[in-house]
Structure formats: C-alpha cells, structure tokens
Amino acid sequence: MRSFPLPPLNSLIAFESAARNLSFTQASIELNVTQGAVSKQIKLLEEYLGKKLLHRSTKKMELTLAGLEYYDTVRKSLFILAEGTDKIRGVHGSQELTVAATTAMTSLWLMPKVSTFQALNEDIELRIVASDNLSETAQYDIVLNYLRFPPRGCRATALFDEEIFPVCSPEYLRKNPNLTTPESLSDCTWLYLEDMQKDWLGWLEWFDGLGIPAPVPKRKLKINSYSMLLQSCLDGQGVALGWSYLVDDYLRSGMLIKPMEPMLKTGSKFWLIESDSYTRNQKGVDNFRNWLIDKIPHI
Template identity: 30%
Template sequence: MNRYLRTLPPLETLITFEAVGRHSSFTGAAGELYLTQSAVSKQMRQLEACIGVPLFERKPRGVMLTPAAKELLITVNVLLTTMYQSVTRIRNVHQANAVSILATHALAQFWLFPKLIEFNKAYPDIAVHVHAINEFDEASLNDFDLGVLYGEGEWGSLNSDFLLPEIVYPVAHPSLDVSAIETLEQLVGANLVQIDTSAWHCLDWHQWFDHFGIDYTAPDKAPVFNQLTLAFRAVQQGMGIGLAWTFMGDEAVAKGELQRVTTFECVTGNGEFLVSAKHRKLSPCAEVFRQWILTSART
C-alpha cells in the first residue's frame, strides 16, 4: 500500500482540524465549513484514530488543543498554505484568458501596476494575476507565465528581454532643505533612510556609496525598513533622504513630489528583465501581454 495512504489522514480531516484549531470550537468550524457539528466531531474522531493520540480536551465553551495537536496544527497550516498557493498559481497559469506574472513588491507597485491599468483598457478580456515577492530565482518561474527578474539578463532556463536599467539616486521630500548637500562626503553625514537587505537582494546605502569608493556605515539611530516600498514611503513623508530607483523615483521627481539630492547616481550595469521558462510555450494571452509590456517599456 502507498505509504501516504497508509500513514496520512484524509485531506478533509486536516482542513476541518485547521478550522477547529483556529476557532477552538467544533461549532465555529462547522459554521465556517457548512457542516453539521456532528460531522465535524466525526471527522475529528477519525483524525485522532489515524494519528493515534488525543488531539482535544473538551471544555464547556469549546475545545482546547493538546500539545500534540498544537504541534500538528503548525504543520497543517504550512501544508495547506503551500498547497493553496501552488494550486492557485497553477490554475492561473493554465486559465485560457489569464496571465500570471511574478515581480518584486516595489516594481509591482510603482512600475507594473500603472501599466496594468492601461493593459486592462486595451485588453479587457485578459485577466492579469500579479504575485509580488522580493526573493525569487529562475526556478520560481515554473508556476508563472512571466516574471520580472533582476540581474544581468542571462539565465540558463529562461528566455529574457531587457526592460529597465538599474539606476539609483538619492531623493528627499521637497520640504527638506538639502541645498547644503553637494558632495558625497556631505551626503554621508545626512539623515539617510536605511534599507535592511539582509533577507533579499537589493542595493543599500553601503553598496551605493561603495560604488563611488566611499566606505559607509549606517549610524545606530538611523531609521531602517526591511521593504523598499516602506523605505520609499518614509522618504515621501519627509523622514529623511532615501534611495530611489528610476522606475519609482522619476515620475515623483518630475511631478515635484520628490527632489533629487546631489547629481550623483549609481548605474550598476544590471537591470530588470521580462522572463519566461524556455521549456514551456507561452499561451496566446501571455504572448499578447509580453509584447504589450515590452512595447510599453520601450516607449
């Protein structure tokens, strides 16, 4: 017999168990899942029999999870979340009139989203599903039609088309007086909004200054954000001087919503590329979107 069939409980019992654990109540789970309380109770007895240990302590106002149940609930939450995300991505990839695309949070918010509005006007019958995540690689594209990946443009398993160069420069809110900051040495001593890039690949102030041959260490009291979008929001609110990429800063500077601080900018030689898996032919809708977004980027 298959080891999974022999060892693992039925999926519906795990779904019901997750609901019971969240509500601490058979009644609450039954209402959410449109089941009778007796059906929930029966499934939980089935789950306990399969696991071989008690999972619940019955209380007058609900149930309490045993230590074994709490341990199981952590695993079940991860399992169900992973399955849900995977099924959703796969479904999106194979929908006839849908396109799925993977991008970082900042690029999705500041560059891709405005273009999606225009694409929707031109192609209202094609639905675009955007999944934003900061840390991904070429293997991540297996469950998506397209992605916007940062790098040099060479990936063995991906087709790639150049979208945007990486150009990064300092900006501040117009209310901040930065007229006295003209050199990089003066910029080092200014109030700089920091980006914590320890969990993902992104330029920070240390790397930006290093591009110009200047050693920089952030002061202990500097404001730090672990998301580029949050750091940029802090700059927009006048918290300090921050780094802006052209795709997020150019329009704000042109509108007078932000001001550039010095004329220095870091051109890394890398960029954003529109990518797709070589082993899978794009659907007609994905190809329409690909051609449209490439044309939009070039104009």
C-alpha cells in the same frame, strides 16, 4: 487494482508553500491558516515519508537533501494538477495570465500601467502577484525582477538597466541645503532598507560602486519595505536610494528630487522572465511582453 501510495494531500500543499518561501509565517499567510497548522502538516508528511524535509532553527529554515529532491517533485506535480483542473473547468483558465513582481515594483511601477494593458486585452484575465521571494519562476507565467543574471532555462528579456541615486523630498533639502555631494550625506538621516533582496544594493554598496569612502551618517532609519521607505522619504524623514523607473513618477511630479548628480549604474537589469514550464496562455504572455516593451520608451 492496487491504488498508488499517496501522501496526505493537504500536507503536500503546506510543504510546497513552506519550502518555496522558506518560512512557516509566509506559508501560513499564503494558505490562510495558522503557523501551527502548517507545522503540523509538514510534520505529518515527514512522518509518512520517514525523512526530514526541512531543517528549522531560530534564525532560518533550510531544505534537507531529501527535501530539495521532494520539493521539485511536489512542485511539478501540483503544477500539472492545477493545469489539468483549469482545462477541465474551462472557466477563464486558458485566458488567465499570472504576472509576479516584487512588492516595490508592483506598487510603484507595474500597477499604475496595467489598466492600459487590460483595455487592449479584454479577453485576458490578469492576475498580479506581489512577492519579495521570486526565486521560483515556474508557478508564474511572467516574473518582473531586478537581477544581475536571469535564471537559467528561462526566456528573459532585458527591459532597462539599473541606475541608483539619492532622493529626498523638497522639504528635506530646504532643511539641509548643503546636501549636494555624496560626502555631505554624512550630515543626513539615511533611510535604510532591511531584508534586501540579494541583488539590491544598500548605501555602503552604492558608495563602494562609486569608489567613494562611505561616511558615517548622522543617523539611520531602518525599514523592511521599499514602498514604506519611499513613503518615509516623501514625508521628509531622510534621504533614500532611488531606483530609476521605480521613482520616476515621483521625480516628474516634484514630490521627490535628486539633490546631487552622482548616479551608480550597475550590471543588474530589470528583466521580464517567462516561465520555463508550459504556460496555459502563451498568447497572453506574448501580448504582455510586447505591450511592456512598447511601453518602456514612453515611461
């Protein structure tokens, strides 16, 4: 019997990771190999197929038309292979639940609460994935993310609305007692989030949403991680934009304060998104969704 023409399997894994992340760097971290190894595997795959899959430039990476088509095939095939492997092994596979969220949501909102879920669901093995690239929902059972609109074809449950307001430390406010209005932010250091997700707002968008001309800040401190940005805010290094629910624990403890009343309510929401592919643990998905919805009024 003639065997099926299969490409190099290691190359498929490298391609799936690089295409999903649109980054050799992220793929190398995810696969625990060097960037050169990822590049070599994808080049090997392109030579095997006789097609260019990824277009690489100094600033960004994009999938070619052939790459887009092939990525969908590879993603689905690897998912089916992983699912079948779990079933054969029979080790925790049917009870594992994978929940993905952005790094900020994971560290600031989700992780402090998951112990209560685990206490109520001892038979479910929870797997938490923190990533700022959550465009591909099929590989996770549940995705938690701020979005204007949830992806099509998925079951999406709105958890709460997006509310954004300035926050600072009590020490910073003592040093800047005139910080009482949006206009007074011109005398402050703005903690500025770089590499924002497309649906996250920055300072200019916040002022625009309130219908107020944005002043020029005294200075900016740019940070590419929201968790690190909040730590800088806690250390009294400037004023940050705070998202409700993400910073509520800090506000309740008094470690951060709202120096002014204006708050922007956007059309975005915090969504619980369930995979549009078959999940190995529907009971776990249902339990997690119901538990989280029940937690919202008490947070």
